[in-house]
Amino acid sequence: MGVKLRKETVERFVNANGYEIVEKQGITAASDVSGLSRPTVYAILEKYPKQPKRIIPQYVKDFDTTEGAKQFLSKNRNRIKTWKKCYSLGLKCYLLLGRKDSLNWTIDDYRKLWMYEKFTDTVTQRTSDTTVFGLRLWMKTMGKHDLLQQEEFVTRGLKRPKSRKSWCLEDEHLIELIKATKHHYLLLIAEIGVKSGGRISSILGVRPLDCNFEKDLIMMYEPKIKDYRPRFLDQGCMGRVKRYIEDYQIAPDKPLFPSYSTVRKTLKAVAVDANISQLASMRGTTHIFKHTFVTQGAFHDLSMESISEQTGTNPNTLRDFYVGVKEKKLRHELLGETLDVSPYHKWVETFESLWSQQYSSIPVQKKIKAEQQPKPTDPSGKPRVINWIAIKRLTENPNTPTPLRNYWLAKLKTEGKN
Secondary structure, eight states, X not given: OOOOOOHHHHHHXXXXXXXXXXXXXXXXXXXXXXXXXXXXXXXXXXHOSSOOTTSOOHHHHHHHTSHHHHHHHHHHTTTOTTHHHHHHHHHHHHHHTTSOOGGGOOHHHHHHHHTOGGGBOTTTSSXXXXXHHHHHHHHHHTTOHHHHTSGGGOOTTOSOOOOGGGOSOOHHHHHHHHHHOOOHHHHHHHHHHHHHOOOHHHHHTOOGGGEETTXXXXXXXXXXTTEEEEEEOOHHHHHHHHHHHHHTTOOTTSOSSOOHHHHHHHHHHHHHHXXXXXXXXXXXXXXXXXXXXXXXXXHTTOOHHHHHHHHTOOHHHIIIIIOOOOHHHHHHHHHOOOOOOOOHHHHHHTTHHHXXXXXXXXXXXXXXXXXXXXXXXXXXXXXXXXXXXXXXXXXXXXXXXXXXXXHHHHHHHHHTOO
């Protein structure tokens, strides 16, 4: 557009809440508020579609200079682990209350914050426990100890219900998850997690040299206990792990699987395709595999000692947080209804053909080698042209690092540009 943007111009636009005004009222309104021309606003939005993070808005600077913020930092920076989140909450409250110093917040202000809909938990329909903790910390720091005793500002009953024990994959969910998985790595992670109860951090650290195919076990490192734990898996699973190593030519000392962020993102997409709403709504969290192993293992008569050995978790912790209640078992014991429970190894066998069939149906997705990759292009789409005159000057410069000089000398010789 021909408009040159200076750093001061972008800061001026940001400090005037330009992005928010553009979204709600349009470019003309943002131009009037910031005092910048419409072409300049267009240029800023074209170059920075989202607000640049490195530019600190003026309202943040104003908040940092308030006496309440200074007092909060001096008392909590080195004492509370979550002080950054609480400080960020204070900034939101500062803006919500019309940039009012936290030292001057009244009981009516705190009531307004307590009832703010964006601070409300979707499950309990009340102020979320993290927000309550942060607001009460601001009260203590500002000396409002008398308000902490009032019923409307207490913490009791504000926490989310403990529903983790019911959080596992039932048989029908597991079947749909397997069918919807289109990546070998995620299929194996799910299988190893369901069959061994390993945490995702342990599974992602597995290397080929940790796999013992003769004894059907994988040595997994558990960060919580800081030790390796043997995970015993059936021959079908170990066979697929071996095939995976061969298909993708993984070096003995390299991890089998990609990063956690990649796995979590892929798992969420699979959960959406498989219509597992609980898993999809929790951002594809991988900890469900451990819960599934513990709950299904306990239901299929796997002893708590074996589950504890396999997962590396204390039996009491397993009973308190991981073992979900099976309705069929309760109805059998309380109402006398028939219950046909197969042993754990028999339950695992019922899914063997599905694991194997799904792995075979997924094509091997090998990475393109460097020499096969297309040559880089510039923004116009044309092949990038190397300035050999500049390269020759670079190699002749005595200050050029030796490795860089040798690299380009070899390039010059290969391309015949000497």
